[in-house]
Amino acid sequence: xxxxxxxxxxxxxxxxxxxxxxxxxxxxxxxxxxxxxxxxxxxxxxxxxxxxxxxxxxxxxxxxxxxxxxxxxxxxxxxxxxxxxxxxxxxxxxxxxxxxxxxxxxxxxxxxxxxxxx
Numbered sequence: 001x002x003x004x005x006x007x008x009x010x011x012x013x014x015x016x017x018x019x020x021x022x023x024x025x026x027x028x029x030x031x032x033x034x035x036x037x038x039x040x041x042x043x044x045x046x047x048x049x050x051x052x053x054x055x056x057x058x059x060x061x062x063x064x065x066x067x068x069x070x071x072x073x074x075x076x077x078x079x080x081x082x083x084x085x086x087x088x089x090x091x092x093x094x095x096x097x098x099x100x101x102x103x104x105x106x107x108x109x110x111x112x113x114x115x116x117x118x
Contacts, residue, residue, distance in 0.1 A: 010090040025068025038089040
């Protein structure tokens with residue numbers, strides 16, 4: 001289990017990894033890419049992704065910054081509320097990017113117009 005300090009740093013790194021346009025928020029496409037990336041064994045339908053995002057954006061509406069989407073504080077709150085495991089998600093997303101040998105090809109995760117190489 002991460003300490004509070006390292007926990008917030010891990011959430012910050014996850015947030016930065018998916019805030020592809022660097023506007024300080026995770027829009028629906030960026031959030032969808034995060035959901036898919038931290039659940040690599042799940043094959044979500046478009047309807048499932050939409051339902052998950054609708055729930056996140058409704059539940060954490062106070063942390064939605066207009067078109068920018070979910071703020072860092074909002075993502076931190078989702079983890080505080082138990083919506084994910086910071087350590088597992090960090091390992092799945094951030095550490096895996098650094099640990100992948102150059103001989104192993106990256107996997108492209110695409111949701112809508114957003115894609116991420118992991």
